Amino acid sequence: MSVVVWWGTRSEAARRGVVADVCPSCSCVTSFLVFDHFTAFHVYEVAVGEPQYVESTRYCLNCQKQFAFDDELYLDVLSPSEVGSISMEEGIRRTNRKLAALLELLDHLRHLSAGAAYRSRDIEASREALDEAVRLFEKLIYRGADLTGIAQSLTRWELLSDTEHAAVLSSLRDLAEPHKTQSA
Numbered sequence: 413m414s415v416v417v418w419w420g421t422r423s424e425a426a427r428r429g430v431v432a433d434v435c436p437s438c439s440c441v442t443s444f445l446v447f448d449h450f451t452a453f454h455v456y457e458v459a460v461g462e463p464q465y466v467e468s469t470r471y472c473l474n475c476q477k478q479f480a481f482d483d484e485l486y487l488d489v490l491s492p493s494e495v496g497s498i499s500m501e502e503g504i505r506r507t508n509r510k511l512a513a514l515l516e517l518l519d520h521l522r523h524l525s526a527g528a529a530y531r532s533r534d535i536e537a538s539r540e541a542l543d544e545a546v547r548l549f550e551k552l553i554y555r556g557a558d559l560t561g562i563a564q565s566l567t568r569w570e571l572l573s574d575t576e577h578a579a580v581l582s583s584l585r586d587l588a589e590p591h592k593t594q595s596a
């Protein structure tokens with residue numbers, strides 16, 4: 413009788429649940445499946461000992477690409493059954509506080525452009541500045557940019573002067589087009 417010894421480590425993935433976020437690849441706000449990856453030692457197809465945790469990933473349900481998953485960045489990972497009964501807005505609010513705050517601020521700024529009173533000498537120019545700020549801010553949100561600092565200025569938009577608006581816009585442009593001086 414011959415004996416075939418087959419053993420080694422093998423990767424295993426366990427589906428943990430769902431979070432909402434911006435996809436770095438397809439640049440949309442969407443749901444991600446979160447997977448925990450382990451390696452387990454196998455002998456004759458049977459796992460021996462405890463599986464060793466390796467890493468977690470998030471898988472975009474829109475473009476089907478996989479990215480690293482950092483627990484620290486999310487409030488919660490929802491179970492697939494929970495996700496079925498809630499809206500995307502609710503999913504964002506419950507899993508991704510940072511993104512929820514940015515989208516809320518974007519909505520707030522959009523409503524300002526409908527006709528708020530500005531601390532400005534030139535209402536038309538001020539409105540154009542706000543429109544550009546909203547456009548750039550939205551673009552940056554969907555790019556997954558770090559907007560912590562700029563968001564603080566944007567929350568105070570209606571209290572800022574023309575000069576301060578120009579400074580905020582300039583920061584937004586720098587973030588949106590950091591390589592504009594380099595030729596493609």
Ligand SMILES: [Zn+2]
Nearest residue numbers: 435438472475
């Ligand atoms: Zn994607």
